[in-house]
Amino acid sequence: MKTPNSLLSDWLQRTGWSRGELARRVHAKALEWKHPHVFADASSVRRWLQGESPRWPVPDILADVFSAHFGTRVTAYDLGLDAETVTDRALVYSQSFADTVESVADLGRADVDRRKFLTGSTFAVAAAVGPSRDWLLQTLDQTPEPGRNVRFEDVTAVKNMFGVFQQMDIFQGGGSGRLALAAYMSEHVYPLLRQAHADDVRQALCEAASEQTYLLGWMAYDNGEHGTAQRYLIQSLRLAEESRNPALGAHVLAGMADQATLLGHPEEGRKLAQAGRNGLSKIAPESNACLADLWALEGRALARLGDKRSAAHAVVASEHAYSNVDQDNEPEWARFIDPAYLNGEHANTFRDLDDNAQAAEFARRSIAHAKSQQRARRGAMSQAALAASHLQNRDLEAAHAAGVRTLNLSQQVKSSRCVEAVNDLRRRMVPYGHHPLVADFNERARTLLAA
Template sequence: MDRNRQLEGWLAQTGWSNKEIARQVASYATARGELQVRPDASSVRRWLDGMQPRPPVPAILADIISTKIGIRVTTYDLGLGEPTADRALTYHPSWTETVESVADLGRADVDRRNFLTSAPFAVIAALGPSRDWLLNTLDQLPVDRQRVRLEDVSAVQSMFAQFQQMDVFQGGGTGRLMLAAYMNDHVYPLLRRSHTEEVRGALYGAAAEQTYLLGWMAFDNGEHGIAQRYLIQALRLSEESRDPALGAHVLAGMADQATLMGHPTEGRKLAQAGRMGLKKDASPACLADLWTLEARALAAQGDTAATVRAVAEAERAFDRIDPVSEPEWARFIDSAYVFGELANAFRDIGRPTEAAFQASRSIEAAKLQGRARRGAMSHAAMAASHVQNRDLEAAHAAGLQTLKLSQRVKSSRTTSAVRDVSQRLRAFGPHPLVSDFAERARAVIAA
């Protein structure tokens, strides 16, 4: 066996003896309930000599070294193999494990490691975290903490709007890795430091907002396994912020993803959990979003009556929105977004007149704001309504707008919208307009 120089170098930075390293591993394992992990100084010496310790020892070593030296170290850095992507699917009761899981995820994301890019979406993984968040949110006690500077948190908060704007106008594939690097270097390290109660909620809230945004950007870019892991960790961070509206917002994103991935039953449950945890009048925008996504899930299930009721609730909540009083993360929940999603719900239950009406409202708002991604998706919904009304020329014209706008952003959702229009137009058979759009769509999808 070759000596593990990587592990040796990182352990040297801790200043611990082999005996102390063994004690730290055993102590951490006990706290995690891993009572079978009982290394001694000889065990540490064998690891340094190249022997591969059995799980969960590699992950424990990464965690205790990270805590000691103040920067995130992964099992990969220690020469002990790739960390597991499944760790980020867990809603950890332990705050320490939450911090290390999300930091692991960020490091692997920036490094574009193969184990993460191939991580699958696991629908069942979202339901447990939503239950835990709801139970803990409904019965929370204040926790005493110590200190981080307010200006540190303010700097994080000021960056959020910039990254969110980048996502809205350029697509999730444009700035996600830049945001992940920013989080790794500037935000997640703050979570390991002490702070006063005064800044506690703001710090955890800022971290949750940006971790959610990372998940949303990955979702928009079609990287659903990565997105799901970020969203689960954002939900856990939001619990620590003591902000039920923020947690409900994260659940909305999880609901959207579950429905899009073909699991509308789970999508509806996640949206309902968000509504149950949302305090009365906490955020009409978030409530409108949750009802909108519940409508999308119900439509995907084919429940027309329930979809119409959910749409009415979404519109009722939307009418109560006061943008000035809403949090920064809720800014995207506007007429372009809500009406566009409601158009998709009516499309899915075969109500083309209502779908076209909602799509036109969304298209107008998106055009005024210069939002190409939303405009592309709403033009696709408009095209679908024309297909359902058997109007090929109008469907083709709306599809061309989808194509045009989709090329201005980096978003897998706009590419999916183009593909959807192309598939729907096939209902008209071998017509020159169908062939024309299919040819144009192939070029866009390939690009």
């Protein structure tokens, strides 16, 4: 039995309208928005009040109708009608900057409130590649809406917060700090996007908002919430386009490529990484750190596809790009792209190619750098790659030792990727049956997984 929509009822009561009047206004707004197929009458409104969820774009139309009447922003979320539209809208790479702002703002609010429909959202393969095409092709001609001017000081304050949250992610994992970042974005950053800006301030603000929206997506990704992550990344890409920063857009595409490959869609991962490289090729000087990342992730995807020669070429290209990095001229969001990270990605590439010697060599390089930086998450994942290479060489004792180090490091962070790395090792140890070392590893792993 449906639960009556008390929120919508309260808003309607405040207007003093009848059900028929609300239906008339919805129909008029639908025609204005060029949705002549949308039908609404008093019976439709009665069903919505009784708890029926109208299909898109009706929730957005209702929000606009109430917003116009009250002279303040009213969202579908406020009307109790967002359970479908927040998740669906956030998968759309909209040509409208205003729509993008509302999509990402509603997404952030739902994330802060930990709405069940959002935490249960899934990764949509069909939505993975389209935004990269749109990012490459679209041009921008939106003008800001009237309102209070946003100043460079506002943008600087936003950018200063980025480093704090990025460090939190790098050293503590995506499960730590994300809700604090989501609340900060919802309360302080996304509202700024609705206000007026000079063109240069507008671009800088969109760049800062894109960086932090990407970080929200990355944190959700690292915490295993892939539907939420995908939606943040798509909206981050659109904000990057608005900022006219191709390097930042390419960086977002790298994250999207990483996610697609991880979730078993390496062909989409390859396309996304290539789209990022194509975007970088249009600017000078390009971000060599970002280019190195894109090549590394293309190599990961190619390895999953079984293309050994192309994957090996991608690793070489990644190393070459990184050799040209000038850290002083790289953006702050690229700071994590370093030997600890890249060598770890290359280790996984060669692991998937069954090249044990290369996998072990790159894993050891990554482990050494991660240890010197006290980066537990990266160290754990690279220790897991090393353990996998030992298992492929049938050296169970060495694999167990690396596996235990993986567990010890994983306990220091809140990261579903570390948990998945542990589970992957458990699966790889299955052929060894009930060997005491396997039993010991599984027992230690159960403690971590229970936590």
